[in-house]
Amino acid sequence: MAFENLSERERLVLRSLINHYITTAEPVGSRAVAQKYRLGISPATVRSTMQDLEEMGLITHPHTSAGRVPTDKGYRLYVDSMMGPEALTASEEDRIRREICADYAAVEDILEQTATVLATVSKQLVVTIAPRFDKGVLNSVNLIPVAEKKILVILAVKHGLVRTVLLEAESSVDVKSLEKTADVLNEKLSGLTLGEIKESIDLRLKETSPADARLIKLFLDSTDSLLDFTEPDQMHLGGTTNIVDQPEFRDREKLRSLIEVLEEKKLLAELVSAKGIKEGISITIGKEMERGEMQSCSLVTSPYRAGKVRGTIGIIGPTRMRYSKLASMVEYAAKLLSDVLSR
Amino acid sequence: MAFENLSERERLVLRSLINHYITTAEPVGSRAVAQKYRLGISPATVRSTMQDLEEMGLITHPHTSAGRVPTDKGYRLYVDSMMGPEALTASEEDRIRREICADYAAVEDILEQTATVLATVSKQLVVTIAPRFDKGVLNSVNLIPVAEKKILVILAVKHGLVRTVLLEAESSVDVKSLEKTADVLNEKLSGLTLGEIKESIDLRLKETSPADARLIKLFLDSTDSLLDFTEPDQMHLGGTTNIVDQPEFRDREKLRSLIEVLEEKKLLAELVSAKGIKEGISITIGKEMERGEMQSCSLVTSPYRAGKVRGTIGIIGPTRMRYSKLASMVEYAAKLLSDVLSR
DNA sequence: GCCTGGCACTTTCCCTCGGAGAGTGCTAAC
DNA sequence: GTTAGCACTCTCCGAGGGAAAGTGCCAGGC
Secondary structure, X not given: OOOOOOOHHHHHHHHHHHHHHHHHXXXXXXXXXXXXXXXXXXXXXXXXXXXXXXXXXXXXXXXXXOOEEEOHHHHHHHHHHHOOOOOOOHHHHHHHHHHHHOOOOOHHHHHHHHHHHHHHHHOOEEEEEOOOHHHOEEEEEEEEEOOOOEEEEEEEEHHHEEEEEEEEOOOOOOHHHHHHHHHHHXXXXXXXXXXXXXXXXXXXXXXXXXXXXHHHHHHHHHHHHHHOOOOHHHEEEEOHHHHHHOHHHOOHHHHHHHHHXXXXXXXXXXXXXXXXXXXXXXXXXXXXXXXXHHOOEEEEEEEEEEOOEEEEEEEEEEOOOOXXXXXXXXXXXXXXXXXXXXX | OOOOOOOHHHHHHHHHHHHHHHHHOOOEOXXXXXXXXXOOOOHHHHHHHHHHHHHOOOEEOOOOOOOEEEOHHHHHHHHHHOOOOOOOOHHHHHHHHHHHHOXXXXXXXXXXXXXXXXXXXXXXXXXXXXXXHHXXXXXXXXXXXXXXXXXXXXEEEHHHEEEEEEEEOOOOOOHHHHHHHHHHHHHHHOOOEHHHHHHHHHHHOOOOOHHXXXXXXXXXXXXXXXXXXOOHHHEEEEOHHHHHHOHHXXXXXXXXXXXXHHHOXXXXXXXXXXXXXXXXXXXXXXXXXXXXXXXXXEEEEEEXXXXXEEEEEEEEEEOOOOHHHHHHHHHHHHXXXXXXXXX
C-alpha cells in the first residue's frame, strides 16, 4: 500500500489528529483539528479531508456522530513517515542516566533498574531482556560441587556476563574429576562463542578420555538452559501498574488477557526479543502483533549490546501511545545500557 | 473480645452466612440462610439473630435493604473457631503433588512451579519465597574470577541450596590469592550457620594475614545481599491474572494498589514472610494486614523447611476467600515442599 | 417467652424517556 | 476548491417509575 500520494493537507490533518488523540484519548472532531493546529482551513474542509482519510482506512468512526480515531494503519503511516523524533527533556534524560549508570556488579540488577526507571518516566510497561548468550565469547567454565550430587555450572562470557545452572548428577562426583573436566572444557572451548560451542560440541569433545564422558554429557545437557534467553529470570518487568491506569484497559477482558501474557514470561520474552533482532528502534502496532491478546497494544523495542552479545529492551502500551517520545526514550536507554555493559 | 458466649444459633447463622457469601459474593438475606441451610428456623428468626450478630460487629449491611456481609471480625471468629478443615479433592492433590514432586535441580524452579500450580488450583494469587539463608549451615564457599575485576561468590548450604552474588573488586585480583582466600573462608566458616557467620565474622577473621584483607572485606560486603531473602529473585508470583477476575477488584483503585504492592517485591516478601515465622498455617484477615493497600485482602501462609532453613508460601485473595480450603492447600503444599527440599 | 407470619418501609436496580451536546455529511453559495 | 449553514444521528446524562429484595417491627401462636 503506497501512501506517498497523500496530499500535503491529508498528511497534515492525519498528523494533527493523531497528536491530538494521543494526548486526549477521545475521538477527535473536525473543529478540534482545524482550530487547535491552525492549519488555516475550516472545519468543513477538515471534514472532507477526514472522509478521504477514512476511505483509505487510516482513521475510523466509533459511531456516526463521534470524532475520528486513528486505525493501526494510520498509526503505521504516522510512525513511518510523519513523526519527528521527540527529544527527551533534560530531567528525563538525567533521571534515566542516573539510574542506568549507577554502578551495579550484576547485569540483572542493571536490567531490573532500567525497567523500573523507564517505567516511571514513560508511564508505560517496560520489559528488559538479558543478553542472548549464544553470540557471547566464552571466557571460562567452572564446575563447582555444591552438594553430593549437585554441580553448579558457571559460564563466564566476555564483558562480565555470567550465567549459572545447577545440575543434578546421577551419582556423586568427586572433586578431582570435576576439576579435570573443567580444565578440558576450558581448554577446548574458551574463545569460542556459545553458539559455536553448542553446534560443534560433540565434535570437539570426541577425543576426550572416556572417564569424563559422564560429566561432559551432563555439561552438554546444561547448555540448553544456559543459552535459553527466554528463561523467566532473564527478563524484567517494570510498571505493571501503569497499564491499569490506561483508559483503553478499562475493559476488563483486555486487561486480563494482557496480564495473562505478562505472566507467560517465556512467551513475552520471545515476542519482544524477536523484534530486537534488527538494528535500531523497531515499532510494532496493534494487529501487527503476533499474539491475539496483544492486538490492542503497541511495542517499541531496541536491541542493546554488551560486547558481542545483544539483549532487548521494550516498551509496551496501548496503540495510542506517544510513539515519538517513547522511541527516543528506548533509543536513549539502549545506548546507555550498551555503554555501561560494554565498558 | 470473647465470643465464646455466642449462642449455638448465632454460631450456626454466622457460619451459614459466611459459607454462602464466600461462594456467591453477594450480600446474604435471611431467607437464603434459613432455607438453604435447613436450620429449622424461619427467616424472621434468622433476621433477629442477624441483628444480634451485627451489634457484635461480626456482620454488616451495605445498605438498609441489602443482605448481610461478614466483617473482618466475623471472618476472624469463623476462621478461629468455626471452620472445619476442608480436605482437598483427590484431583487437586494429584495435580499439586505431580508438579511439586517433579524433579528439578534448582530450588527456584521448584518454587516457581509451586506458585504456578497453587495459583491454578486455588484460583488466587500465590507467593512463594525462597528459604531464608540465615539459619542455613554453610557447606562451602567458592570465589570464582569471571572477569578482570569481577568475582562470583558462591555460597552452598546444606541440602543443595545455593546462592551466588557477583562482586566488583576495585582492582584486578589474581587467581592464587582468590583461592587462598576461599580456603581460609572455608576453613574458618564452614559448619556454621550464615547467621552466626554474619554476627561473628569480624572476630573470626581477625587473625588472617593482612594480604587477604581486601578480599575478605569484599566478601563481608557480599554477605548482606546473600542473606537478604527479600531480594526480588528470591520470590515467585503465580496467578496474578486471578485477582483481576475477583469481583472485589472491580474497583480500579483497589486493583491498582494491590498490583502496586506486587511490584514492590521487597515489601511483599517482608509482608508474607513475617507471617511465616511461627509454625503452621497462619491467616491474616483484611484490616489485620499491615499495609493499607492490602486491607481488602487476606493472606494464608505456611512456612516450609529445606533442612534447617525455612521459607514461606502464601496465598493472597480477597477477604471473601475459601479459608478452609485454602488453608488445607497451603498446608499440603508446604508439606510436600518440605519433603522435596529436605531429602 | 421465644418463634413466626404479616406488613410497611427502604433501597437498589433496571428500564425508559427526553433533552443537551457533539459531530457528521450534504448542499448551496462564494 | 473552500466554506457556512443546517438537518440528522448518536451518545450521554439525569429524572422518573416500577419491580425486586430485604429489612425491622409488631402482634399473634405454640
